[in-house]
Amino acid sequence: MRSARPQLRLELRKDEEIAVAPIWHSGTKSDGTAPQLSAARYFSFEELKRCSNNFSRDNLIGVGGFGQVYKGYCTNGVIVAIKRASKESIFFRKDFQSEIDVLSRVHHRNIVRFLGFCFEQGEQLLVYEYISEGTLFDTLPGKGGVHLDWTKRLQIALDSARGLAYLHELANPPIIHGHVKSSNILLDKNLNAKVISFVLSKLVFEKDKRHVYPQGRGIIAQVESEHVAGTFGYMAPEYKEAGLLSDKSDVYSYGMVMLEVITAKRPAGLANVVKEAIDENDQEYYGLRDIIDPTIVNQVRNVGLRKFVQLALKCLQDSASDRPSMSQIMREIDIILQNDETTTVIIK
Numbered sequence: 001m002r003s004a005r006p007q008l009r010l011e012l013r014k015d016e017e018i019a020v021a022p023i024w025h026s027g028t029k030s031d032g033t034a035p036q037l038s039a040a041r042y043f044s045f046e047e048l049k050r051c052s053n054n055f056s057r058d059n060l061i062g063v064g065g066f067g068q069v070y071k072g073y074c075t076n077g078v079i080v081a082i083k084r085a086s087k088e089s090i091f092f093r094k095d096f097q098s099e100i101d102v103l104s105r106v107h108h109r110n111i112v113r114f115l116g117f118c119f120e121q122g123e124q125l126l127v128y129e130y131i132s133e134g135t136l137f138d139t140l141p142g143k144g145g146v147h148l149d150w151t152k153r154l155q156i157a158l159d160s161a162r163g164l165a166y167l168h169e170l171a172n173p174p175i176i177h178g179h180v181k182s183s184n185i186l187l188d189k190n191l192n193a194k195v196i197s198f199v200l201s202k203l204v205f206e207k208d209k210r211h212v213y214p215q216g217r218g219i220i221a222q223v224e225s226e227h228v229a230g231t232f233g234y235m236a237p238e239y240k241e242a243g244l245l246s247d248k249s250d251v252y253s254y255g256m257v258m259l260e261v262i263t264a265k266r267p268a269g270l271a272n273v274v275k276e277a278i279d280e281n282d283q284e285y286y287g288l289r290d291i292i293d294p295t296i297v298n299q300v301r302n303v304g305l306r307k308f309v310q311l312a313l314k315c316l317q318d319s320a321s322d323r324p325s326m327s328q329i330m331r332e333i334d335i336i337l338q339n340d341e342t343t344t345v346i347i348k
């Protein structure tokens with residue numbers, strides 16, 4: 001049976017903030033608990049149990065802040081990643097329904113596709129397309145035998161920037177990822193990058209958080225101190241210190257990913273190491289010869305390298321307002337990539 005289509009309601013509030021909220025219809029399931037939303041499918045708990053071999057250890061592919069992630073084989077041959085919320089997690093939500101609503105409206109080729117959900121028997125589960133080649137974090141040091149050359153790294157950086165720019169500037173409502181890091185960027189079989197894990201982190205529309213997104217000034221959310229959580233090395237100073245989360249705090253974390261892309265080093269302390277090593281007079285390596293990942297050191301092109309590092313450091317500025325927007329970053333990386341490809345062709 002086709003599920004009922006949600007009707008969209010457009011509310012214009014006093015502060016000019018626009019929110020589009022679907023009206024949920026009671027489910028077609030016999031227990032009447034499952035809301036239906038056209039873009040996302042409802043999976044029964046039994047079905048997810050079956051396709052993950054009863055959430056077996058063999059199917060476990062990861063553990064995150066939300067809970068455990070299992071690989072699942074659907075009867076129609078589709079392979080999925082099933083995120084099963086742990087009840088102790090702060091991400092186990094009362095407002096699960098409204099978050100699914102947002103998730104099901106996010107469609108971008110650089111964001112992992114959300115396929116559906118389940119909440120039944122006290123469980124909360126989210127189902128995504130399965131991305132086969134693992135995380136950027138694991139791939140950069142060469143784990144799993146995949147070598148990422150410099151051009152591929154630029155493409156991955158561009159893909160991830162596109163995904164994040166979409167969340168910030170095109171998704172409705174705008175979404176702050178809140179947890180940008182190289183382990184939240186997955187690579188598919190063609191090594192295209194897809195961003196994961198923004199869900200249930202810090203969606204700006206959450207009622208219990210103050211939020212404003214004035215025109216032209218980006219989006220910002222205040223997170224209560226007990227909910228400030230992140231990975232060391234990636235957290236913007238204003239988020240770490242004051243719980244202020246914004247599109248620009250995502251930009252900060254992204255800048256750190258850019259430095260990882262070039263060095264294949266872990267983020268803690270990396271920005272200072274790079275800043276101290278920079279040598280403006282070194283036309284070739286910008287002073288970074290010993291810091292660049294040795295597997296790409298012969299591939300990086302001087303101008304591209306310099307511009308890429310400068311862009312990363314702009315993202316990592318202490319003052320959020322001095323950081324570029326994700327779409328500016330996207331454009332700059334695109335130019336670096338195009339110039340890099342032109343140079344490569346000439347050299348060949």
Ligand SMILES: Nc1ncnc2c1ncn2[C@@H]1O[C@H](COP(=O)(O)OP(=O)(O)OP(=O)(O)O)[C@@H](O)[C@H]1O
Nearest residue numbers: 061062063064065066069081128129130131179197
């Ligand atoms: N769609 C997916 N396809 C393949 N593997 C996935 C998928 N989603 C998650 N994973 C794997 O599961 C791991 C944990 O994912 P998850 O998004 O829950 O955690 P996280 O990013 O570490 O944590 P957090 O929720 O704190 O951001 C990932 O690092 C990845 O290895």
